[in-house]
Amino acid sequence: MPERAHYFWVHPEKQRWYAVRVTRDLFGAWLVVRAWGSLRNRLGGERCDVVASPAAAAKRLRTIARQRQRHGYLLR
Template sequence: MRLEFRSDVRGYVLMLNRDLFGAFILQRRWFGLANHRGGVKQQVFEDEEDAMRTVKRIRREREKHGYNRGRNTEISACWM
């Protein structure tokens, strides 16, 4: 799953994948649209429900802070 958010000057990407051991890896990437400075954070979840709770919380926070969903957002029905 990949969720992309944009504000006027910032970008934010969430990617949730499974590793070879079955754990859920949530990668967050944030960056400036003009200067491309930013960072990356990864979290490991053993439980899918915990991972999805975190994704939903982050999505609400991004929307609350004025970010809009990007055009190329792909969401599988099983992830929402």
């Protein structure tokens, strides 16, 4: 399991947020749930990806964290 199972980023200039969490569904599958939206209104979305293991979830989290950092998001 990753050291943190939930991350939240904010892009102050664009007034956007992005969140990722690792969880399990009712059948025991590992999920990486991503959500994003605007700080100004309620527009946004969510995506749920099934991963094979906690190690795969940790790898996906690291990839997403690098992408968010490259795009100017700040970890909260």
